[in-house]
Amino acid sequence: MTTPTEPPVPPGRPAPARPGRKLGPVADNVGSAHRAWLDPMRTAYLASGLTLNELSGRVRFAKSKISELLRGVGLYPRWEIVLLLALELGMPNWPLYRLWSQAALEAHRNSDWINGCTDRTTVTATYTAPPLEHGAFRELVESDYALYAQVFLDDDQRDNAVDDTFNRLWLSWNEALAHHDTRRYAWDVLRATVMARTPHRDGRPELGAAAFDTVILHTLTDPADYANELTETLELFTAISRLPDRQLDVIILRRLCGFTHEAASALLGASLATIRSDERHATRFLDSVIPPPSTEGTTP
Incomplete structure (x- = not known):
């Protein structure tokens, strides 16, 4: 998909100054599923130009509670208040509800609690x-x-x-x-x-499951050959997991998913030169940590 030829002003321009206390940061203990909908809601609030006081008056909910919700502080919020804020901030309620429900489960809320929140809401999360x-x-x-x-x-x-x-x-x-x-x-x-x-180990993603799913392993019937190939594959995948993020993505798309340079470039939104450069650097690293096959005993 092509991007607009004249895109709007990129994000990052400071929001207009507003009276009142500045919205605090998201709490450190907020999980990724919770942040999946919380970060867009914070962005919508900051872009709205409203103060917490004004937002409180519009949704008829305490300013302190809105502040806590927008920082991920306290108990996981009920759908009623999340929906009220979403409607006021012009956010689509269907994707918000899907993400809110997923995060509720990860916050150890059961389906009865989730359904109870929705049943009591006048405006439900209907699909749009x-x-x-x-x-x-x-x-x-x-x-x-x-x-x-x-x-x-x-x-x-x-x-x-x-x-x-x-x-x-x-x-x-x-x-x-x-x-x-x-x-x-x-x-x-x-x-x-x-x-x-x-799953991560030492800060890097684990690729062990993918190693077991390689095509060559499914073609081997001899147990010894399978064990040797599996050992080498696990070593390779461990080395791949140690690559910098961008090089890791390029190697996965190229070697494991079978994408061409052009397809990887289009998917990542990176130039062909960048894709090729990342692949070269990644390949050099992998070659440096994975020893070549032994040639001992072979005829020169």
Whole structure:
């Protein structure tokens, strides 16, 4: 999908000064699923120009409680207040509800609690269609996103991660369009969503499950050959996991997903030169840590 030829002013320009106390940062203990909808809501609030006082008057909810909600402080918020704020801030309620529900489960709220919040709400989270450009973008890249996510996650987690990615993009679609490259913005959302669900060791994502799913292992019938190949594959995947983030993504797309340089460039929103450079640097690193096959005893 091409980006606008004359994009709006990129994010990062300071918001107009507003009276009253500045909104504090998100609490450190807020999880990734909670932040998936909280960060877009904070962005919508800051872009609205409203003060907490004004927002409190409009939704008829205590200013202190709104501040706590927007910082992720205290108990996980009920859907009623989240929806009131969303309506006031012009946020689409369907993707917000999907992300809120997912985060509620991770906050150890059961389905009865979630349904109870919704049943008591006058305006429910009815489905509405996303913006046309968002829908077109999803149709263009969804299957490719799933291939990337599959390297790190099982089938159910993969599908949830991809779905959550597009719900997050829907909530922040204007910001995505304002970015210098919508594809790059969207990829960063996908990556953050997938990595939040991926097991990590020493700060790096684990790729052991993907190693067991390589094509060559499925073709080996001799136990000794399988064991040797598995050992080498695990060593390779461990080395891949140590790559810098951008090089890791390029190697995964190129070697594990089978993308061409051009396809990886389009998906990541990076130039062909950048893709090739990242691949070269990654390959040199992998060659330096994975010893070549032994040639001992062979004829020169």
